[in-house]
Ligand SMILES: *[C@@H]1O[C@H](CO)[C@@H](O)[C@H](O)[C@H]1NC(C)=O
Ligand SMILES: *[C@@H]1O[C@H](CO)[C@@H](O)[C@H](O)[C@H]1NC(C)=O
């Protein structure tokens with residue numbers, strides 16, 4: 001009996017997921033970029049971090065905590081799966097690769113990361129003619 005319960009727990013642990021998608025995104029500085037964090041785990045707070053710094057926290061019950069003009073969220077959750085979309089607007093971060101993280105609390109092990117590349121907008125210098 002005990003063994004059966006243990007086995008069920010193991011199967012559940014393997015089956016549960018936390019996905020941050022896309023895994024890689026490239027955005028021009030100043031434009032916006034979208035990511036989805038989805039999970040079937042039970043959570044209380046979802047925190048998004050960019051380069052290790054918190055960008056926004058979302059309460060499972062109350063939704064986004066606090067307001068920040070530089071981010072938007074969309075709740076795409078279904079009854080059994082939580083899906084929150086983060087929109088980083090007006091990407092003004094440094095033009096390098098940064099790690100974006102979606103972290104669930106209280107399960108501290110539950111984090112998923114993606115790489116965000118910010119590129120400088122391409123400038124066309126119409127005044128210069130190459131010869
Ligand atoms: C996030 O998920 C929603 C619902 O499945 C989908 O409509 C949206 O395009 C997704 N966004 C990204 C960035 O994958
Ligand atoms: C997110 O959407 C789900 C499914 O519609 C809903 O049950 C849940 O209450 C919503 N969460 C918030 C914080 O609005």
Ligand SMILES: *[C@@H]1O[C@H](CO)[C@@H](O)[C@H](O)[C@H]1NC(C)=O
Nearest residue numbers: 030069070089090091092093
């Ligand atoms: C976008 O970022 C620029 C530079 O940081 C700033 O001047 C501008 O007000 C921002 N626009 C919005 C809509 O946040």
